[in-house]
Amino acid sequence: MKESRISALLDGELEKEESLALLAGPEMDERLKQDWQVYHVIGDTLRHTSPLFSSKFNAEFAARLADEPAISAPQASLPRSRDIPSPTPHFSPRGNGKLVGWSVGAVVVAVSVAGWLLQSGSEFGMSASNAPIMEVTELDQASAAANAVSGYLTAHQEFSNIQQETSRYQRASMDKAQGRNQ
Amino acid sequence: MRSAFFVAALFFGLSSLAQAEAGPPNALAELKKIAAAAHQLNYRGTFIYQYGDHVETSRIVHLKNAGGEHEKVESLDGSPREIVRTNDQVLCFKPDSDAAVSVHEKRTERIFPALLPVQTDGIGDNYRVRNAGEDRVAGYHCNVIALEPRDQYRYRLKLWADRATGLLLKAATYNENNELVGQFVFTQVEMGGQIDKTALKPKIAGRKIIVSSGLPAATELRQNDLLWKVSRLPPGFAPVTMLKRVLPGKDVPVNQLVFSDGLATVSVFIEPLPSGAKAPQGSSRQGAVNFYMRTLADHQVIVLGEVPAATVARIGKSVVSVEK
Numbered sequence A: 001m002k003e004s005r006i007s008a009l010l011d012g013e014l015e016k017e018e019s020l021a022l023l024a025g026p027e028m029d030e031r032l033k034q035d036w037q038v039y040h041v042i043g044d045t046l047r048h049t050s051p052l053f054s055s056k057f058n059a060e061f062a063a064r065l066a067d068e069p070a071i072s073a074p075q076a077s078l079p080r081s082r083d084i085p086s087p088t089p090h091f092s093p094r095g096n097g098k099l100v101g102w103s104v105g106a107v108v109v110a111v112s113v114a115g116w117l118l119q120s121g122s123e124f125g126m127s128a129s130n131a132p133i134m135e136v137t138e139l140d141q142a143s144a145a146a147n148a149v150s151g152y153l154t155a156h157q158e159f160s161n162i163q164q165e166t167s168r169y170q171r172a173s174m175d176k177a178q179g180r181n182q
Numbered sequence B: 001m002r003s004a005f006f007v008a009a010l011f012f013g014l015s016s017l018a019q020a021e022a023g024p025p026n027a028l029a030e031l032k033k034i035a036a037a038a039h040q041l042n043y044r045g046t047f048i049y050q051y052g053d054h055v056e057t058s059r060i061v062h063l064k065n066a067g068g069e070h071e072k073v074e075s076l077d078g079s080p081r082e083i084v085r086t087n088d089q090v091l092c093f094k095p096d097s098d099a100a101v102s103v104h105e106k107r108t109e110r111i112f113p114a115l116l117p118v119q120t121d122g123i124g125d126n127y128r129v130r131n132a133g134e135d136r137v138a139g140y141h142c143n144v145i146a147l148e149p150r151d152q153y154r155y156r157l158k159l160w161a162d163r164a165t166g167l168l169l170k171a172a173t174y175n176e177n178n179e180l181v182g183q184f185v186f187t188q189v190e191m192g193g194q195i196d197k198t199a200l201k202p203k204i205a206g207r208k209i210i211v212s213s214g215l216p217a218a219t220e221l222r223q224n225d226l227l228w229k230v231s232r233l234p235p236g237f238a239p240v241t242m243l244k245r246v247l248p249g250k251d252v253p254v255n256q257l258v259f260s261d262g263l264a265t266v267s268v269f270i271e272p273l274p275s276g277a278k279a280p281q282g283s284s285r286q287g288a289v290n291f292y293m294r295t296l297a298d299h300q301v302i303v304l305g306e307v308p309a310a311t312v313a314r315i316g317k318s319v320v321s322v323e324k
Helices: A002-010 A016-024 A030-046 A055-066 A103-119 A144-157 A168-181 B002-021 B025-040 B309-317
Strands: A136-138 B043-051 B054-065 B068-075 B081-086 B089-097 B100-106 B127-137 B140-149 B156-162 B168-174 B180-191 B208-211 B218-220 B228-230 B238-245 B254-260 B265-272 B282-286 B289-296 B299-305 B319-321
Touching: A144 B254, A144 B265, A144 B282, A144 B289, A144 B299, B025 B054, B025 B127, B025 B140, B025 B156, B025 B168, B127 B156, B140 B168, B228 B254, B265 B309, B282 B309, B289 B309, B289 B319, B299 B309, B309 B319
Parallel strands: A136 B282, B100 B208
Antiparallel strands: B043 B054, B043 B180, B054 B068, B068 B081, B081 B089, B089 B100, B127 B140, B140 B156, B156 B168, B168 B180, B218 B238, B228 B319, B238 B254, B254 B265, B265 B299, B282 B289, B289 B299
16 A cells, blocks of 8 residues: 555655655655665666766766776787787797697696596595485476475575576466565 | 697697696685676676576676666566666566566575675685686686585586686586586676666566565574574585565465575575475475475475585484474
């Protein structure tokens, strides 16, 4: 209810007295102030009139960028002292006189890293091969079991850096659930 | 022919020797650079996120200015979805019906390429950080950094960072069998330059805006408020937060305990079981995420995270009720 009144207020649909009462009243608590701010950001964003990006800002930003050549054009502004690898294998002198090949070298390193990975177990002597074998069920994304955990997955993702999409079916049910809460 | 072979062998030998001497001291410094670059630079590009047999494509625009960070991530496949972030405020835009767009606020999630925590110092405690050579991603020359877990409780990571700016251009996670679990890869990216203000606005613009009221209700708890405790956390994992929150479709609030080693995150959900209800048990996996479920004193315990099955199982088995 409060939200729809805030929305109406933003859209200019409330009478003046009603607006003032709402703004001054006890309803305008912390939570509503936050919502008010959110509505403003959304409104600004959707109306394409975001005050965050005024023409003044753009001019200032352009000026700042001009002062930062290394960031504004990383390809062109690589320091000359750094050897820029070419896509073909080559030898290039480094400051310390080492010889470094680039693309073939990269392959060698990739192979040797892979080899090292295969050889190395953990510090506790538990390599992958002698770790206890666990029974792990692969959840089909469309299954009822996957659907049952989708809410937890979404709640977990607020804190993690994975962005695994819940499946279409799960999304639909999540969206429906959110809609019910509105 | 023979001399060509000899030259090639010599070349391989020398280059691997040179790489081996490239030593780890600057690998940790490179991590710092990677962590900062994603927040400090302007960039726009397209990246894919792949896990299992799924591929998702997103477009990202990121602007850093005096007002902080401004970012838009637009999902290019499936249902349209845009995330607009202004510093810590994250708004998610979705079309609701023909004429409406639904907006809801989210907690900040670490969005690629900002996968690393700002504070990278503790990473070396749980992972061996080493240079893994050079590569090319999206047309840029990259330094490759490998993060090898020091035990079996976390996945192995590999990071590809632009040599010039440090921007993370590719990140891959491998499981204990050295199989790819998931990866983010920029297919195209431009760094620096001016970001047009229109690029940061959601395209999903409807006449009517439906706003869900801020964040879903959640209360932060302290360990003393909890009837539960994780008694044996794997090394390096520390509590991030403890919440009492309402999840969509659930009648009763659930407890969510979040733990992280700085890179990988695990959530523990604990909720009362309706009497007579039978809850799923055991380990399961979905994409990069492992689950472990069990019941404990008429409650269901669900542990999940982008970590090996052994980690969620160890955490789940170690949940105990606390005597009050």
